[in-house]
Amino acid sequence: MAPDSSSIDDPLFDAGHHIFANKDLLKTGHVPEADRIVGRDEEISKLATRLNGAVHGYSPENVMVYGKTGTGKSLVSRHVCQRARNAAQDGVTIGTAYVDCAEDDTETQAVSSLAAKLNDEAETGISVPHTGLSTSKYYKLLWETLDAQYDSTIVVLDEVDLMDDDSVLMKLSRAEEAGKITGSIGIIAISNKIQYIDDLNERVKSSFQHKELFFKPYDANQLREIMYNRRDAFREGVLSEDVIPLSAAFAAQEHGDARKAIDILRHAGEVAFEEEADTVREHHVRQAQQHAEKDRFRELVSGAPTQAKAALLALTELSINASGDAFLTSQVYDQYERVCEFLDMDVLSVRRFRDILKEQAFLGVVEIEKINKGSAGGIHLQNRLIEDAQVVRETILEDARMGDWASE
Numbered sequence: 001m002a003p004d005s006s007s008i009d010d011p012l013f014d015a016g017h018h019i020f021a022n023k024d025l026l027k028t029g030h031v032p033e034a035d036r037i038v039g040r041d042e043e044i045s046k047l048a049t050r051l052n053g054a055v056h057g058y059s060p061e062n063v064m065v066y067g068k069t070g071t072g073k074s075l076v077s078r079h080v081c082q083r084a085r086n087a088a089q090d091g092v093t094i095g096t097a098y099v100d101c102a103e104d105d106t107e108t109q110a111v112s113s114l115a116a117k118l119n120d121e122a123e124t125g126i127s128v129p130h131t132g133l134s135t136s137k138y139y140k141l142l143w144e145t146l147d148a149q150y151d152s153t154i155v156v157l158d159e160v161d162l163m164d165d166d167s168v169l170m171k172l173s174r175a176e177e178a179g180k181i182t183g184s185i186g187i188i189a190i191s192n193k194i195q196y197i198d199d200l201n202e203r204v205k206s207s208f209q210h211k212e213l214f215f216k217p218y219d220a221n222q223l224r225e226i227m228y229n230r231r232d233a234f235r236e237g238v239l240s241e242d243v244i245p246l247s248a249a250f251a252a253q254e255h256g257d258a259r260k261a262i263d264i265l266r267h268a269g270e271v272a273f274e275e276e277a278d279t280v281r282e283h284h285v286r287q288a289q290q291h292a293e294k295d296r297f298r299e300l301v302s303g304a305p306t307q308a309k310a311a312l313l314a315l316t317e318l319s320i321n322a323s324g325d326a327f328l329t330s331q332v333y334d335q336y337e338r339v340c341e342f343l344d345m346d347v348l349s350v351r352r353f354r355d356i357l358k359e360q361a362f363l364g365v366v367e368i369e370k371i372n373k374g375s376a377g378g379i380h381l382q383n384r385l386i387e388d389a390q391v392v393r394e395t396i397l398e399d400a401r402m403g404d405w406a407s408e
């Protein structure tokens with residue numbers, strides 16, 4: 001409903017946000033317009049070349065897009081699909097659909113989701129039920145839908161490595177050749193895992209003939225530019241000068257992740273708002289960064305078994321109180337025994353304790369380094385926390401079973 005000019009100012013509701021003008025621009029799922037996409041001209045143009053056939057009514061090529069998280073893979077894929085639809089030549093109709101394979105991770109879910117997204121019931125007269133049909137029925141509906149509407153279809157399979165099998169990739173790639181549809185299909189498959197294609201079985205590999213496109217991490221300048229292009233998310237004059245460069249520097253440390261950069265910026269605004277500050281300043285960014293780190297750790301550490309938390313707490317205490325930041329396994333074990341005793345927990349054997357540290361190293365919480373103490377001393381392992389010890393400590397102590405340690 002449109003706002004009513006006779007609305008009454010009610011002090012119960014505030015008069016608007018004094019920090020953000022349009023916070024939606026900083027939402028994770030926000031797809032920015034073309035002029036806000038930074039530093040990806042080459043990738044956009046390469047992807048468009050692969051899909052060019054579709055615009056003229058021929059078969060587009062399949063593309064495998066690789067890159068680390070937050071490097072713009074989904075954004076660029078969606079953007080090029082939209083432009084291909086708009087650029088379709090006279091008489092050519094292009095359908096495009098995006099599937100998040102983290103959500104639709106089975107063959108049936110992915111095909112039913114594709115059929116539902118691509119079907120315009122008013123045009124085809126086909127109804128695609130959300131659930132209840134067999135996989136083959138959903139394929140049949142998908143082929144009917146495509147034939148009734150499109151000359152060419154571009155399907156984006158995001159996080160394709162999370163699908164529980166590769167059948168979708170194979171059946172979509174073969175649909176045209178197998179005579180299932182009269183038009184054509186191009187697939188953009190996206191993954192963070194560089195070995196994804198190597199791990200596919202040979203039949204899928206041979207059907208999914210593709211070109212590869214790599215997305216490099218952003219550097220600090222590009223991250224800065226991405227954020228400057230969205231600074232109208234904030235009210236004018238609210239952002240102090242160093243906020244964007246500092247957010248960019250933090251995100252650049254984390255493999256140039258644009259999502260991370262935008263998250264830090266949004267969070268800095270929220271921190272400033274909560275503090276009732278008039279402007280967003282450097283210390284808000286630092287707090288936001290700590291928050292982001294804590295979020296990542298909260299996921300990793302809070303889900304860890306109690307014994308792993310005790311082991312990490314031991315390493316954390318040494319990192320905070322002893323000199324240096326790397327400690328021999330025997331030193332950490334001594335401290336771990338003290339933690340267990342205080343918290344009334346069982347003490348595991350040194351061997352099990354080492355396995356726990358190795359597991360934490362695999363998860364990226366701890367770094368283990370071999371050191372050689374000469375011919376008599378032998379090889380020893382040194383353990384170091386990868387992230388800030390205070391952040392890890394706080395997270396562990398949030399667990400009620402570990403909380404008593406705070407009073408130690």
Ligand SMILES: Nc1ncnc2c1ncn2[C@@H]1O[C@H](COP(=O)(O)OP(=O)(O)OP(=O)(O)O)[C@@H](O)[C@H]1O
Binds near residue numbers: 036259
């Ligand atoms: N070049 C860019 N210009 C503007 N915004 C960008 C750019 N690249 C990424 N972003 C923004 O960063 C966020 C993450 O981008 P995107 O989802 O495309 O990354 P991704 O590589 O697909 O990551 P993931 O593998 O985690 O899905 C989005 O909010 C997107 O709008």
